[in-house]
Amino acid sequence: xxxxxxxxxxxxxxxxxxxxxxxxxxxxxxxxxxxxxxxxxxxxxxxxxxxxxxxxxxxxxxxxxxxxxxxxxxxxxxxxxxxxxxxxxxxxxxxxxxxxxxxxxxxxxxxxxxxxxxxxxxxxxxxxxxxxxxxxxxxxxxxxxxxxxxxxxxxxxxxxxxxxxxxxxxxxxxxxxxxxx
Numbered sequence: 001x002x003x004x005x006x007x008x009x010x011x012x013x014x015x016x017x018x019x020x021x022x023x024x025x026x027x028x029x030x031x032x033x034x035x036x037x038x039x040x041x042x043x044x045x046x047x048x049x050x051x052x053x054x055x056x057x058x059x060x061x062x063x064x065x066x067x068x069x070x071x072x073x074x075x076x077x078x079x080x081x082x083x084x085x086x087x088x089x090x091x092x093x094x095x096x097x098x099x100x101x102x103x104x105x106x107x108x109x110x111x112x113x114x115x116x117x118x119x120x121x122x123x124x125x126x127x128x129x130x131x132x133x134x135x136x137x138x139x140x141x142x143x144x145x146x147x148x149x150x151x152x153x154x155x156x157x158x159x160x161x162x163x164x165x166x167x168x169x170x171x172x173x174x175x176x177x178x179x180x181x
Contacts, residue, residue: 007104013088
């Protein structure tokens with residue numbers, strides 16, 4: 001049995017939400033980046049039209065292209081503002097609001113599952129409710145199987161030694177399967 005004791009902090013919450021959100025929205029940002037590249041090709045056609053002397057064709061490319069570019073840049077800005085400002089702020093407010101989130105936790109990891117003890121009681125959780133483990137900035141996130149947006153975070157500082165941490169990594173990989181270490 002592996003034991004880890006920690007008291008979550010608001011900095012933990014903000015860091016986790018920022019880093020995990022980037023992973024969640026990476027696909028969306030990649031699609032927008034590909035569209036921006038396609039738009040740059042579109043502008044390339046406009047430049048070719050200008051160089052060849054077809055100013056009418058060039059203006060037909062430029063105006064719609066600029067509007068689409070502005071829309072894409074606004075989308076990227078919106079996603080980044082949400083990831084780095086709005087979502088972490090909401091997480092911090094939620095953390096400050098609920099004393100249970102701030103309470104010291106002692107987690108015992110075993111073959112059967114995880115026992116989480118707080119001043120409010122004790123919970124037994126089976127490994128089966130988690131779909132994967134993600135290693136993010138000093139934390140392990142156990143991602144719920146039925147909702148990728150929800151997770152249980154265990155700070156690496158909670159382990160008594162590097163050996164205990166390695167035992168957790170091995171056990172979680174064995175019991176959950178998908179582990180991004």
